[in-house]
Amino acid sequence: NAGVTQTPKFRVLKTGQSMTLLCAQDMNHEYMYWYRQDPGMGLRLIHYSVGEGTTAKGEVPDGYNVSRLKKQNFLLGLESAAPSQTSVYFCASSGDRTDYGYTFGSGTRLTVV
Amino acid sequence: SQQGEEDPQALSIQEGENATMNCSYKTSINNLQWYRQNSGRGLVHLILIRSNEREKHSGRLRVTLDTSKKSSSLLITASRAADTASYFCATDRNDYKLSFGAGTTVTVRA
Numbered sequence: 461n462a463g464v465t466q467t468p469k470f471r472v473l474k475t476g477q478s479m480t481l482l483c484a485q486d487m488n489h490e491y492m493y494w495y496r497q498d499p500g501m502g503l504r505l506i507h508y509s510v511g512e513g514t515t516a517k518g519e520v521p522d523g524y525n526v527s528r529l530k531k532q533n534f535l536l537g538l539e540s541a542a543p544s545q546t547s548v549y550f551c552a553s554s555g556d557r558t559d560y561g562y563t564f565g566s567g568t569r570l571t572v573v
Numbered sequence: 574s575q576q577g578e579e580d581p582q583a584l585s586i587q588e589g590e591n592a593t594m595n596c597s598y599k600t601s602i603n604n605l606q607w608y609r610q611n612s613g614r615g616l617v618h619l620i621l622i623r624s625n626e627r628e629k630h631s632g633r634l635r636v637t638l639d640t641s642k643k644s645s646s647l648l649i650t651a652s653r654a655a656d657t658a659s660y661f662c663a664t665d666r667n668d669y670k671l672s673f674g675a676g677t678t679v680t681v682r683a
Binding site for chain 1: 606615616669673674676
């Protein structure tokens with residue numbers, strides 16, 4: 461089925477470790493996004509991309525880096541994980557923002573201890 | 574900062590009743606969208622309403638938009654147990670990204 465796939469689904473990191481979250485979409489969407497969801501705070505935008513090779517900062521970019529080397533993939537990196545980065549991370553993509561909504565992945569639950 | 578704010582934060586209704594939730598936002602928008610999130614899952618797009626539209630329907634969903642009041646409402650008619658979820662409004666200000674509210678948690682009792 462077409463959609464957005466996130467890997468891994470769960471991860472536990474120790475403070476200071478690094479990791480990369482992978483998001484892949486097979487809908488040929490131009491726009492891709494990384495959000496984090498914390499209890500009572502809704503979704504906050506970390507970084508986004510408006511096309512292959514582009515990235516931009518969102519609302520809460522500190523401590524994260526991203527890359528969009530291929531149109532279908534959007535990677536989110538944590539260079540030195542902190543307990544404050546414990547969250548559920550969602551990737552989303554969109555083809556036409558004016559007429560259609562976003563397609564979300566199922567999320568990555570990250571715990572930093 | 575979050576653009577949209579949903580009200581109420583939580584809602585509990587009996588199966589068969591209607592559920593109404595509201596969203597207020599701060600700045601002018603290109604469109605407003607509603608999403609549903611079941612527990613432990615990703616968000617699912619429900620409906621999009623453009624800034625020049627006032628009302629839109631999709632199955633048992635009815636969305637209204639009042640740009641003069643900067644507010645929107647989502648009505649779910651004849652609710653079912655499967656409608657138990659969190660509902661989020663999201664605003665598109667034509668700046669390539671959506672801003673989400675904190676959501677309304679709806680519980681439908683059998």
